[in-house]
Amino acid sequence: MNSIRIETIKRLLRRDALTHLRKIVNKTHAADISVIFPFLSLSNQHKLFDMIADTQQKGILFSELGEDTFLNFIEALELDEIAEILETMPADDVADLIGRLPHEKSSAILEKMKKEESEEVEGLLHYSDDTAGGIMVPDFIALKEDTTAKDAIGSLQKEYLNVEMPFYLYVTNEHGKLLGVCSLRQLVVVPPDTPLKAFMSADVFAVQTYTDQEEVAKIVARYDILAVPVVDDTNKLVGIVTVDDVIDIFRKEATEDFLKMAGVGAEFVETKSVLKSMKIRLPWLFASCLGGIFAFFIIGRFEESLSKFTYLAAFIPVIMGMGGNIGTQSSTIVVRGLATGLLNIKEIWSVVLKELAVGFMLGLVYGSLIALVAQVQYTLPAVGISVGLSVICSMSVAALVGSLVPMIFARINIDPAVATGPFVTTSVDIISVFFYFQIATILLGI
Amino acid sequence: MNSIRIETIKRLLRRDALTHLRKIVNKTHAADISVIFPFLSLSNQHKLFDMIADTQQKGILFSELGEDTFLNFIEALELDEIAEILETMPADDVADLIGRLPHEKSSAILEKMKKEESEEVEGLLHYSDDTAGGIMVPDFIALKEDTTAKDAIGSLQKEYLNVEMPFYLYVTNEHGKLLGVCSLRQLVVVPPDTPLKAFMSADVFAVQTYTDQEEVAKIVARYDILAVPVVDDTNKLVGIVTVDDVIDIFRKEATEDFLKMAGVGAEFVETKSVLKSMKIRLPWLFASCLGGIFAFFIIGRFEESLSKFTYLAAFIPVIMGMGGNIGTQSSTIVVRGLATGLLNIKEIWSVVLKELAVGFMLGLVYGSLIALVAQVQYTLPAVGISVGLSVICSMSVAALVGSLVPMIFARINIDPAVATGPFVTTSVDIISVFFYFQIATILLGI
Numbered sequence: 001m002n003s004i005r006i007e008t009i010k011r012l013l014r015r016d017a018l019t020h021l022r023k024i025v026n027k028t029h030a031a032d033i034s035v036i037f038p039f040l041s042l043s044n045q046h047k048l049f050d051m052i053a054d055t056q057q058k059g060i061l062f063s064e065l066g067e068d069t070f071l072n073f074i075e076a077l078e079l080d081e082i083a084e085i086l087e088t089m090p091a092d093d094v095a096d097l098i099g100r101l102p103h104e105k106s107s108a109i110l111e112k113m114k115k116e117e118s119e120e121v122e123g124l125l126h127y128s129d130d131t132a133g134g135i136m137v138p139d140f141i142a143l144k145e146d147t148t149a150k151d152a153i154g155s156l157q158k159e160y161l162n163v164e165m166p167f168y169l170y171v172t173n174e175h176g177k178l179l180g181v182c183s184l185r186q187l188v189v190v191p192p193d194t195p196l197k198a199f200m201s202a203d204v205f206a207v208q209t210y211t212d213q214e215e216v217a218k219i220v221a222r223y224d225i226l227a228v229p230v231v232d233d234t235n236k237l238v239g240i241v242t243v244d245d246v247i248d249i250f251r252k253e254a255t256e257d258f259l260k261m262a263g264v265g266a267e268f269v270e271t272k273s274v275l276k277s278m279k280i281r282l283p284w285l286f287a288s289c290l291g292g293i294f295a296f297f298i299i300g301r302f303e304e305s306l307s308k309f310t311y312l313a314a315f316i317p318v319i320m321g322m323g324g325n326i327g328t329q330s331s332t333i334v335v336r337g338l339a340t341g342l343l344n345i346k347e348i349w350s351v352v353l354k355e356l357a358v359g360f361m362l363g364l365v366y367g368s369l370i371a372l373v374a375q376v377q378y379t380l381p382a383v384g385i386s387v388g389l390s391v392i393c394s395m396s397v398a399a400l401v402g403s404l405v406p407m408i409f410a411r412i413n414i415d416p417a418v419a420t421g422p423f424v425t426t427s428v429d430i431i432s433v434f435f436y437f438q439i440a441t442i443l444l445g446i
Numbered sequence: 447m448n449s450i451r452i453e454t455i456k457r458l459l460r461r462d463a464l465t466h467l468r469k470i471v472n473k474t475h476a477a478d479i480s481v482i483f484p485f486l487s488l489s490n491q492h493k494l495f496d497m498i499a500d501t502q503q504k505g506i507l508f509s510e511l512g513e514d515t516f517l518n519f520i521e522a523l524e525l526d527e528i529a530e531i532l533e534t535m536p537a538d539d540v541a542d543l544i545g546r547l548p549h550e551k552s553s554a555i556l557e558k559m560k561k562e563e564s565e566e567v568e569g570l571l572h573y574s575d576d577t578a579g580g581i582m583v584p585d586f587i588a589l590k591e592d593t594t595a596k597d598a599i600g601s602l603q604k605e606y607l608n609v610e611m612p613f614y615l616y617v618t619n620e621h622g623k624l625l626g627v628c629s630l631r632q633l634v635v636v637p638p639d640t641p642l643k644a645f646m647s648a649d650v651f652a653v654q655t656y657t658d659q660e661e662v663a664k665i666v667a668r669y670d671i672l673a674v675p676v677v678d679d680t681n682k683l684v685g686i687v688t689v690d691d692v693i694d695i696f697r698k699e700a701t702e703d704f705l706k707m708a709g710v711g712a713e714f715v716e717t718k719s720v721l722k723s724m725k726i727r728l729p730w731l732f733a734s735c736l737g738g739i740f741a742f743f744i745i746g747r748f749e750e751s752l753s754k755f756t757y758l759a760a761f762i763p764v765i766m767g768m769g770g771n772i773g774t775q776s777s778t779i780v781v782r783g784l785a786t787g788l789l790n791i792k793e794i795w796s797v798v799l800k801e802l803a804v805g806f807m808l809g810l811v812y813g814s815l816i817a818l819v820a821q822v823q824y825t826l827p828a829v830g831i832s833v834g835l836s837v838i839c840s841m842s843v844a845a846l847v848g849s850l851v852p853m854i855f856a857r858i859n860i861d862p863a864v865a866t867g868p869f870v871t872t873s874v875d876i877i878s879v880f881f882y883f884q885i886a887t888i889l890l891g892i
Contacts, residue, residue: 027649029668029669031668031669031670032668035787156634157634167613184630188602188603203473220693221690221693221694221697222475222477222478223475223477224477224690226672226689243672243689243690243693244667244670244672244689246693247666247667247689247692247693247696248667250693250696250697250700251667251696251700251786254696254697254700254704255782255786257704258700258703258704258707258778258781258782259778259779259782261704261778262774262775262777262778262779263771263774263775264775264778264779274800274803274804274807277800277804278804278807278808281772281775281804281808282808282811284771284775285768285771285772285775285808285812288767288768288771289764289767289768289812289815289816291763291764291767292763292764292765292767292768292816293764293816293819295760295763295764295767296760296761296763296764296819297760299759299760299762299763300757300760300823303756303757303760306756306757306759307753307756310749310752310753310756311745311746311749311752312759313745313752313758313759313762314741314742314743314745314746314749315742316745316759316762316763317737317738317741317742317745317762317766317875317879318735318737318738318739318741318742319738320763320766320767321734321735321737321738321741321766321871321872321875322731322734322735322738324770324871325709325730325731325734325868325871326727326731328708328709328867329708329709329710329727329730329731331708332704332705332707332708332710333705333708333710335704336701336704336705340697340701341481354720354723357720358720358723358724358727361720361724362724362727362728362731365728366731366735369735370735370738370739373739373742377746421774422771425767425770425771426767429763429767433763
């Protein structure tokens, strides 16, 4: 349905059928409009944007646009209009957008916004982007512990109408310290005169303002909750992180891990220009280039062996390939296992030994198979045995390196996703080639 | 905090300090207890389990356990106890668990459950696991369009107290067909006598029972909603999918894509035995083995060139490595881009041409660098030129194949993640080696 509507919008733009276009645009959710934005000219972007009647939908569009598209687009907008749109948005989303702007522009916009709103946003700007403080919203429901269930319902209907996600009622003392939590449902089940402290749960899962956003997301996912309260150093409740942000965090972190493992930075590059994409991918390939040149010098040392047994060269691809592939398997399992919590860095030895066992056994299987092919082709048993042994060594070492490297990185607090990919493939290449020629030189008695 | 508590539980189990253990266990969320379960003996698992006082927490523990751990654990449980625990759980989670059991056992348990609950579960078992029908819960709030806001609040406090996530009120006609939706918040803002139809939103994002779960998850994420209604072929409302399931879907799908790209099946293998892990990883390595043997025969064809210029062999690793790595970059970008919706299969040519351009330009950079090394080492210009040209060819082709293959797979409805990894690396290896020796043979005039 949505992709059809998108095609329709594009077609109407080409035909300049403005009346019809306006109707469609206002029937379409801004999240869907944001999808076509990057493919439109700046003037068409503004044409669509001006047609949106609901300021709140304009705000949703703002949050959904990619960074580059957003920055280009708002160049030509009046500061007043921007401020008016931002006022309709949750403070955490505004802080995200404002943080991308040059300082002069952002302070000019903040000045135009209502004081209450801009103060909330400025409060959030102090926290680092990827911490609980950076993604929390400052509007939550906080009531005193002596409040009765009936009064609580009353204040929900009065003071707290504008709270974005009113699912939990947090209970705080007179200094705003977090004491407990109760759910909307509990509120209507208990007798109306019961004070909150009588049925609140005191065992609240709270996070600190500086807690890493991935940690926050894991807590929300693990306990199946809709929001997690954020407290400062003194246990004062300062905000909540809601489940919709948690979904975004998981998707973003998974994409980042994918890209890092493949050596393509942490941001999605395909929507950037060829030159930018090149610049991001170049350094990662440099590691592999250095590794290849290193392997070249290793093979150079064995030139004598090669000149006597030329066909040794023909096995280089299969030995490198088998090592490289099982290394990728091992490191992917470990990196993803650590990210999802299915593996624990404390189990480093049991994981690595198991991988080593798997690598060795698979090495036996494929080493025999490839040795057989070598034997059939070159009858000289020493060739078959050299190749077979090399495959076993290469696959065992690759499984070992592939699992050990991300485990060690995680242990010393280096992101295992970012460093593992290039490091593992490059070192496995070098080690495989070296083992192969060393074994062959000995067995062939060169 | 949690990892400390886990260590404490393990220690208390070793010491058999039962009273203390019981206290800790009942203070710990079942999701945390589930983390240590796989590392405990069966008898210790039962010891912990029997200490849990809250039946609902036992249910949470059930849903959080891995498939193998769960099946082993419940072997020794009484059917009555299992049924009692399942009755406290949401119907979709029960259907998941029941679906894993052998048919005899599952029907015996369903018979022991309350009729109302078991019917709900049996209804869900008809739907395939990875569709909206398989993950929906059948308890939702549905009211007629003439109901007033006041009466709606009244029925929330009476009939709908047990609804798992009471955030949206769905409006249906007398046949149960979905007409619209309104939020809890709207209910308290409008005058009490307003009928629902006056303020409900008729533009509901609904999914079909057979909609793929990934599609469902994307809708919830895109529109930042907490639940999406599921309708059957006649537009009758039959269930809702809630945001907590959506988080699980995204995490599971990301893990699956990671593992598939690396050729390790779709399920996390590290928690399985060495033998099971081997069995899953073996076939993917077979593709790479075949490719390696193919490359071996290609190189065999150029034995004459190799015997004249032995050192040609020394460049095989760097040429294969550069091609392989840029191929992985391209395919990762495309596979992840398609999964997140940042890329669209309709843009196949613009994406592939851009990747080709990036591959060619990076090929120029690294081709020149590697040619320079070759030139310095072997002074013969033809060697340097051959190697440089081969790197350019290999990297261009790899970027092309790496982006084209997943795009084509997606187009013909094959999961791009599952087929891309082994296919791309293997074909890039073969193509690189062939180009290299062909170019060298021509330029060196062999």
